[in-house]
Amino acid sequence: MIKEAFQYIVNLGTPDIHEVNGQQYATQPMHLLKEATPSPIQLRSLSGLIEYLKSDFDKDLFPQRMIHVVSPTEVVAFSSFNNDYKRNEYIEVNAMIPAFQFDRWYDAEDFNIKLQSTFVKNDDRDIMLKVVGNIKEENVKTVGDDGVSQAVSAKVGVATVATVQVPNPVLLKPYRTFVEVDQPESDFIFRMQNGPRCALFEADGGAWKLQAMQNVKKHLETALQTEIESGQVFVIA
Structure with a gap:
């Protein structure tokens, strides 16, 4: 049974490509073999992110790093896109903050x-x-x-x-x-x-979120001034 299934796959061969009305069609479904991307390191503090970037660990793989302040409680570090136009997100930082529920009695x-x-x-x-x-x-x-x-x-x-x-x-x-x-x-x-x-x-209509993100951005820019000036690190918010 296994031999017959394998022979069937072999007989399928390479799909043919045909052009119809200026568009290309394949005779068989095709799936992209995606380039591997690293699993992101999970951190809980900005100091951990700063220490990682200053250590130059993985610098050979990611000579330029972008730091994105996603929200007041999340920061992501990633490289440029690969051959699949997918970025390598290799650091995720999520803040640990004490719990308080607004709008609750x-x-x-x-x-x-x-x-x-x-x-x-x-x-x-x-x-x-x-x-x-x-x-x-x-x-x-x-x-x-x-x-x-x-x-x-x-x-x-x-x-x-x-x-x-x-x-x-x-x-x-x-x-x-x-x-x-x-x-x-x-x-x-x-x-x-x-x-x-x-x-x-x-x-305040949520204006505090923008201020918090700017505070995080300024903190990172101050701590990573040397890396930013050398063009190794970029920070956006």
Whole structure:
């Protein structure tokens, strides 16, 4: 059976090529034998990418390297295209960042912890911590809301409770890109519900993503200045 199948394949021979109305057709299906490409190395930090490029490892195979900042959390290194017009993507870098879900309601304790662990310290973050950390739970239902601003009952002293204005909008710097670069600062809408529960909503239309990508690009350009000047490395975002 195997011998008969092999003989059948041999008898098929090379497909004939015919031209019809200016287009070429083959008498048999043909499949491209693709040139091999390397499996990309998976990294989690920009420093790992920089160390790899400075080591000149694989330089003989890839004398020129392009670095593409794909998104705030992804960077890819690749060479020029091969004979199949396919590029060799040999490095993929994906950022490890702490988890915080925007547009989701957290209870006050969880929100307080998230503010301290997933946001860079700045003035508005500290103000929010004071409000959230001193809310009088039994009085949270007395919330005055004009559609934009909110007010809650919170401790303002050792034994004093007063109506405190909830800051809104707030300018914050959550960890949203590689930790090696400066985190972009942007506006958020801070809202509260009975419970008490707190949530943050992005309010910059996604402009932070472009800023984060530029921050990553500048970081790489500074670290790889020698390689860039010699024409070995190019960085795009």
